[in-house]
Amino acid sequence: MRRDQRQVTCRLGRIVGARADHDAEVRLTTASYYTSPDGTGTPVTTRTDTTVDFTTAPVDALPAVWSARWTGTLVPTVTGLHRFSLLPSGTTSLKIDGRTVVSGTRQMARFFLGPYDYPLQGTIELTAGRAVSVEITYTNATAEPGTCGLTFGWQPESLIPAAVAAARAADAAVVFVNRVAGEGMDHAGYALPGDQDQLIEAVAAANPRTIVVLNTDGPVATPWLNDVAAVVQAWYAGRGAGTALAAVLFGDSDPAGRLPVTFPADATQGPGTSPATYPGTNGTVAYDEGTAVGYRFYDVRKQEPRFPFGHGLSYTTFAHGSLEATYDAAAEQITVEVTVTNTGRRQGTEVVQVYATLPASAAAEPRRLVAFQKVTLPAAGTKRLSLTVPAQDLTVWKSGATTLIPGSYTFATARSSRVVTAQRALTLG
Structure with missing residues (x-):
């Protein structure tokens, strides 16, 4: 609907x-x-x-x-x-x-x-x-x-009453909602436009098996989240959107995407939420987040988002085994190895993410995404993954140059920026 x-x-x-x-x-x-x-x-x-x-x-x-x-x-x-x-x-x-x-x-x-x-x-x-x-x-x-x-x-x-009547008579309800952005189309708020939140709330009250499909340009408020059975972030999927979305909704394909942005819990979270940072004061915008861009801002400010960067679910479950990390000084790269196992009963896709925590003397963000790899496994399938992290990706800007700070680095495998599965310390420099 x-x-x-x-x-x-x-x-x-x-x-x-x-x-x-x-x-x-x-x-x-x-x-x-x-x-x-x-x-x-x-x-x-x-x-x-x-x-x-x-x-x-x-x-x-x-x-x-x-x-x-x-x-x-x-x-x-x-x-x-x-x-x-x-x-x-x-x-x-x-x-x-x-x-x-x-x-x-x-x-x-x-x-x-x-x-x-x-x-x-x-x-x-x-x-x-x-x-x-x-x-x-x-x-x-x-x-x-x-x-x-x-x-x-x-x-x-x-037309919400008509949608409610249709939902009440259906086995399940799928509500498609929309928000568009473009040049000169900055959003004044975090909510879905118009009466779409009211539509979702009314349909979900009529049918607990309600699925919301977000055809949006970015994060939106989800006040109805606890009242619906599932949420699919479709983004702008192009000409094949209908076929791809139907395959996911009917379970023919595993939802293999992961969030490239953070969904805040409310409009007060994240960067750009003060008048000074958006839309600015007297024509001047303050970029006071520094290097704490995106998910890093939430980590630095210790904010708990609605959905963290990298989040995404599957129709199956996965386990990450122990993590090994080695440093090749000659090649100036770190190799991270981890075993991934499909612990569910059907084929699915996992996206293994690797985050690094730099030494305290680097004065860097709490956690930095440095590698990721997608793997599709059958039920009970297992695979050993090897991910490479260039040492350049661990540097910070110091004294006018990118610098690899000597010290202890922690490498963590994760399902998102907030769900760590294993970690290992490694001394560099």
């Missing part, structure tokens, strides 16, 4: 595309256009508009940088969750009864990598027959020079 894509264009007066039995109105009061970038001063034009849907300046008298405000009244005909969207080239916001439902900045009104639109979205609970005020603001001050655009969309009826 997938969230509805029939986002209709909201014309200020009538909803184009709404079903007749859910016809609803947005009663317009004014549309005001300003020559200032922030909606201040005397409007250059105040008029009645019939639409908020443009990709060129809707008023001839506007300068290169301008702003606008539309106000009106919405009378919903259905009680429940309503989804709104704004597709801007610039900065925009939507307030319903004074509450900000959608806001953000985009550099383009139409996504340049394909024929699809990716609007900003938000939801709000409304009551049938109860009129609410609507205010839309817009400025093209943040758009690419010479461009503008805004489309206001409204889904007047939530």
Whole structure:
């Protein structure tokens, strides 16, 4: 089941595309256009508009940088969750009864990598027959020079009840959710856009055998995690995505991927979570994480993520045997050997990761990924793996050069940056 894509264009007066039995109105009061970038001063034009849907300046008298405000009244005909969207080239916001439902900045009104639109979205609970005020603001001050655009969309009826009914009658439910990124499309929050979290929660309540497929650009919040049976991170898998995903969901293929990023437990974890680091203060961004990039930041700050870097599950289980590490000074490389055994009842794929902890005098991150290897084994199958670590990968920047600090190094095999299976100390230098 997938969230509805029939986002209709909201014309200020009538909803184009709404079903007749859910016809609803947005009663317009004014549309005001300003020559200032922030909606201040005397409007250059105040008029009645019939639409908020443009990709060129809707008023001839506007300068290169301008702003606008539309106000009106919405009378919903259905009680429940309503989804709104704004597709801007610039900065925009939507307030319903004074509450900000959608806001953000985009550099383009139409996504340049394909024929699809990716609007900003938000939801709000409304009551049938109860009129609410609507205010839309817009400025093209943040758009690419010479461009503008805004489309206001409204889904007047939530399709979540229909999804719940289908899930309740099914043996299992698969919910596909989506979040897209591109140039000029930084995310203002960590949650899935629109009503997708509500969709997952409602379907999972109706069917405990619910699988969530994340078709996302990166980590997202998972407030429903303990209520679903499984989560598959699909990323953007390309033309063969459907076939590959079906093979994993039906168990024909083992899910062999591992996370190349960390999923934080909440929006306060990880780098770039303060105003100084994102979006910056007075136009200046502070990169204060230093070398603690990615999973290293979580290790340095002792934060427990939702899913660590390198995490991933299989339809079988694996055991890592004892670890051996040797240093070849002439070749300037370390060899790490470990035996991997499939301890389950079917074929599966394991990704063995090797992390190194440098001597304290190196003042380095707590743990550094230095090698990994994927291995597919039949049930009860065993294989001895040999992984090579160049000594260069263990260096730090010191006194203007990359330097291998003499001392004791700890090499660990692991299933992720947080799940170590064996380790061995080795003196280098």
